[in-house]
Amino acid sequence: ETGVTQTPRHLVMGMTNKKSLKCEQHLGHNAMYWYKQSAKKPLELMFVYSLEERVENNSVPSRFSPECPNSSHLFLHLHTLQPEDSALYLCASSQAASGDSYEQYFGPGTRLTVT
């Protein structure tokens, strides 16, 4: 499947680094999501964007900063991360984020390791 792509697939960064994760969807969807998946807390919803506006922010630390320049692209800017932020970061998209529930299409994820 190439409907939702994520880059990079793997990232190792130090606690003082600044990096960005990129997600792109080719499905014509209007909603995009960031999830964190770790062994301790599977599939934690971080951010939701609908038509490029942030509609949900689940108490995520400010060291994670999302950006949605258009309905096809979503970024997650990272700075001053902690080792406990090491996880798989998944991007997803759906037709919409309101009204009827729509299935989410997930990207392959970025495996992040913070050293």
Next chain:
Amino acid sequence: GQQVMQIPQYQHVQEGEDFTTYCNSSTTLSNIQWYKQRPGGHPVFLIQLVKSGEVKKQKRLTFQFGEAKKNSSLHITATQTTDVGTYFCAARALGGSYIPTFGRGTSLIVHP
């Protein structure tokens, strides 16, 4: 916030045995979705249930939505090694957020 309890967390079966995972909510649900994540992969949408008592089948997979719309199950008949993975339910509360809440998932391990 809404909580969705999924059990069991892990299930080991011999190939050919059946498997069932359950998803329970304390509140009435608007609908429920099921996803499968293969090891090293990402969640992939399987199905959505909307109606009370709804039953849907996909080959060896049977999905049920409870009459009270507070629980759901996924049953796999005669498991195969290709069924290995983690199965997640994602539920939307009636009158709640449009964003579904994911359960913790059930990891299925199939022994040949």
